[in-house]
Amino acid sequence: MAADNFQSNMVLETTPSGDEQPKRLLIDCGSDARHSLRKLGCMPNDFEAVYISHLHSDHIGGLEWMALANYFIFDGHRVDLITARELIEPLWEHSLRGGLETSDHGNSTLSSYFDVIALEPEDGFEWQGLKFDVIPAAHVVTEEKTMFSFALFGHAKDKSFFLTTDAIFDPDAHMPFYKKADIIFQDCELGPRRSGVHAHYDQLVTLPAEVKAKMWLYHYQAYDKPDAKADGFCGFISPEQSFDLG
Numbered sequence: 001m002a003a004d005n006f007q008s009n010m011v012l013e014t015t016p017s018g019d020e021q022p023k024r025l026l027i028d029c030g031s032d033a034r035h036s037l038r039k040l041g042c043m044p045n046d047f048e049a050v051y052i053s054h055l056h057s058d059h060i061g062g063l064e065w066m067a068l069a070n071y072f073i074f075d076g077h078r079v080d081l082i083t084a085r086e087l088i089e090p091l092w093e094h095s096l097r098g099g100l101e102t103s104d105h106g107n108s109t110l111s112s113y114f115d116v117i118a119l120e121p122e123d124g125f126e127w128q129g130l131k132f133d134v135i136p137a138a139h140v141v142t143e144e145k146t147m148f149s150f151a152l153f154g155h156a157k158d159k160s161f162f163l164t165t166d167a168i169f170d171p172d173a174h175m176p177f178y179k180k181a182d183i184i185f186q187d188c189e190l191g192p193r194r195s196g197v198h199a200h201y202d203q204l205v206t207l208p209a210e211v212k213a214k215m216w217l218y219h220y221q222a223y224d225k226p227d228a229k230a231d232g233f234c235g236f237i238s239p240e241q242s243f244d245l246g
């Protein structure tokens with residue numbers, strides 16, 4: 001069961017040569033982050049940067065805690081907040097402003113807490129010498145509009161990886177990234193009720209064998225997991241599992 005699982009957030013750690021202190025990028029900061037990071041032994045000031053893929057609370061709900069903890073407890077430690085330009089205003093206006101506008105003065109903004117880096121997705125970004133492509137992935141598709149999550153294709157030292165963040169099953173759009181990645185981190189919905197906003201296990205199992213053979217699945221719903229290895233996947237990611245990307 002996955003009821004004790006944390007939300008789909010990841011820590012990317014790199015140690016630039018000649019620098020013995022690892023640098024950390026938090027990829028999404030959901031409302032579980034205070035507890036999940038504590039289990040990893042990380043505090044909010046252990047991060048140089050946080051990347052936000054989209055505005056669901058399991059990806060942004062920990063930002064208020066991170067902002068206030070760094071501002072008041074960790075001597076104003078500054079974290080780069082890296083996200084697509086189009087998310088910045090709604091992130092502040094619709095999600096964070098209520099809790100963060102009034103701190104030790106009454107007109108705080110996102111920049112009072114974070115060094116905001118607004119991305120043009122087509123340009124990607126670089127962090128600690130690692131290159132990232134940013135891929136708008138359809139996540140919630142309605143008649144009125146489509147909500148995208150900004151997936152990542154990362155070029156680590158030896159390996160490339162594709163991280164879907166949250167996305168519908170969209171093999172046409174994702175196949176080029178599935179094919180060229182050395183390792184795939186794929187969100188995977190389980191259970192009988194399909195939300196329609198994540199790839200479901202029953203869909204992912206139809207992917208070509210060579211794609212599944214490098215695909216790790218993640219999600220945090222409390223359903224029994226199928227035997228993913230028997231179906232050709234690498235398996236389901238468990239909390240605190242780490243991967244060496246070279």
Ligand SMILES: [Zn+2]
Nearest residue numbers: 054056139166
């Ligand atoms: Zn989502």
Ligand SMILES: [Zn+2]
Nearest residue numbers: 008056058166
């Ligand atoms: Zn999510």
